[in-house]
Amino acid sequence: MKKQNAITHYQVAFAQSIGKQRDHNEDSIFINTGLTCDHAGGKPFGLFIVADGMGGYVAGEAASAAAVRAVSVSIFKSVLIPYVKDTMNESQISLHEAMEKSIKEAQSAVITSAPGGGTTIITALILNSQVTLAHIGDSRAYFIGHDGSIVYLTKDHSVIQKMIDVGEITEDEAHSHPNRNYLYKAIGQDQSVTADIVTHVFRNDSRLMLCSDGLWGVVNEKKMIKIVSKAGNIQSACDQLVSEANKAGGPDNISVIIVESRENPT
């Protein structure tokens, strides 16, 4: 009789709001969580995406939707379907290469179907106990620990972030800086765009949060941590975060996804 371990799987919650000052939603999200469980054990996986279309463009919402569709289809084809089928072969590309490919496909999808539009994107691909992130723009990913810790997993492609990097302004000053929304990198805005791609261990003691700047732009880090760590469950955390952003004026569309790992003993 073989010893059976606990099977890990990923639970997800999300919330979205147009906000208080916009009349339409330019954010798009994608959520998929799965598990294959057989004699060889459980293989959890998940794909989560937040994209924030550019408000200055008519095609903002079309851009974020096209990017999310292109990335999700691409990742399913090159990673998730082979992963579920358990077919790894010599020509199998790496997760990082698959992410790069998906971003390229999103770029051409936006240029074709939403010309003039632009979008940010944060993609989180979870396989087993690792999460691979690809991001462009200023939608973010964090690990928020049960102990109240926070880890920034992405760095915004914004002018303001560059200014923080070189020590010109502090994080606090950035919150009120007039140029805080200016991005120098976005999907659909250039012929070639490269994403920041990185792989982290999904920490059991943490929740993964993806969000658009409609949330982090008005709800500060302390409040985010407080809400996420005190909420009874991740759905309640998402709802409270969105409501907090709206309470703060809701100047932009708000999207948030929270993922946590659960262990089911077998």
Add this chain to the structure above:
Amino acid sequence: MHTIPLDTIIKQTIEEFTLETQIIDNNEKGGGLTPSRLHPGTMLDGRYLIQSMVGRGGMAGVYCARDMHFPNTVKLVAVKEMMIQTDDSFIRDSILTNFEREANILGGLSHPCIPHIADYFTKGDRSYLILEYIHGRDLEKVLGETEGFLLEKVVIKWASEICDVLNYLHSFKPQPIIFRDIKPSNIMIDENNHVFLVDFGIARVFEVGVKGTMIGTEGFSPPEQYRGEASPQADIYSLGATLHYLMTKVDPREEPPFTFHERKIKKFNPNVSEDFENIIDRAIQYKPEERYKNIMEMKFDLDRILLGDRQEAKTLKSANGIIAKLSTDIFSVKPVWIFECEDEIRNSPYYHDDVVYIGAYDRNLYAINAGNGKMLWKTPTDGGIASKPAILGQSIFIGSEDQNLYALSIKNGSVLWAYRTDDPIRSSPRIHNKVVYIGSDDGYLHAVSSDSGRALWKTEAAGPVRSTVLIENDRLYFGCETGEFYCMDLSGEIKWRNKSKRAVTSSPAIFQEEVIFTSVEGHLYALDKKSGWIIWRFRMQKGSISSPLIVKDYVYVGSADGYFYCVDAFRPLEKWKYKTEGQIAGSPALYEDNIYFGSTDGNLYCLDSANGRMVWKYKTDGPITGTPVLFNHMLYIGSVDHKLYAIKV
């Protein structure tokens, strides 16, 4: 959310932080403030007859004029005119201070690549600098007028000359001078293809620890210049940024700041040699401490490409007589002792309790006193030894090409038992819970009792197993010569396998949830250790059998392409690489922040693990294919020259 064009962003950013730029922009925008030019035929100060305007920017104009003090010959001078059209006394003082600074700095300099200053004076609201006239074009123009790309050798020659002149400035007494504005438009190329550095308007005398106003040119200025810091590393960065622009034709002023690493030179211009690309990459590192330590170090690397001399560093005499001497003799590295075997040493020593154990192709396993290099014992096998020993208790285990895994007494080398496989053993033993795991060319991974030498199990791989097993959390990871990579449990049951196109001879290492190894196909792989899925792979130019070493968040590994790489463990991103003249087959060792490894060029290298700079190297009389072992400030390494070296570090 909205975006605005990048040039607008940059302009806004500069305006907020750059007083000088703001002044110029305001004047340019002012329209009515644009001052009148000096027309050809104007006589200035009763001496300089204006011929033509050769350049103009902001409040300054540059003219070509004839010096009428030499009526019988045509002596041309450059007249730099600075207009001061403001009532604001602060701005006026600031402009005058800059102008005088330039005049004073130039007045004190004497270098063939810096124009001589003849005079400076102020007339009303205008100040003038009279300078040696350079017959030529600035690099911005040269680049603009070049179809296709500039030739690398030509650019390297210019760069080398710029290094000379920067070295002159950086070593200036009593205090170094930092140019602070190296960019193509400030570099002139004369008729003889020599470089001149022009426009010392913002050069400043460098005082350690003193912060100044941020000035310079967006795109060419280093990050620390935004904080008002100026050091020689700032000029190194700007020179690197200039070279990047010259070789790629991608103008850094039109790109996000500090993003050179996102625009690999070869992507734009495949003709650029890797050596030159590496030099530029090092110069434009974000952190000053990761750039060249000084400009002559950069010049040395540039000259090395020009000379085409990759074997030995040479004494180089530069145009202005400065001598840079870098050669192996400056490293006072000498072995404490050398032990000579009867044949090649291709593998790695093992240190245990003041004794160094090493196998050789003379078929012997040697035990040598680590303090004095005297042999304690040797035991012959019937084949060459390519395997590194392992020790458990009073037994030492070693594989031999005679197909046997041996257990010997560490006291006297007597054979305790031998376990025979069907083909030569070239993998090294690993021990876990009294079980010895070893691969063989017979295509099996063998599990053998360490006490008795009794076979516990063997699991078939697709080809010969020369990779040494990694044991972690009750899982065994190893590769084989047909390219398969395996994860097995401790009973030999395969949990997953992956396949690379060619042999996996290296031994894996673990980083968090990833297992990392190299393949002869030319990749460094990071696989998910639970599923074998490829998380990322890093492309090297040739295959590798070097086993990676992981320290903190970086992977250190060598390759047959001659490079030693430091790669980010979270993504396939090179942090630095170091070129040797041979292949790197062995693995690195880390000791007190330095990385040690050997190359088939015969050298043992010691590099700073933070930035890949060579600390020293030591040449043996044959290729090095093994891995060094370090203990108690001593390093032990074998060479194909038959010798085992003990070196104090």
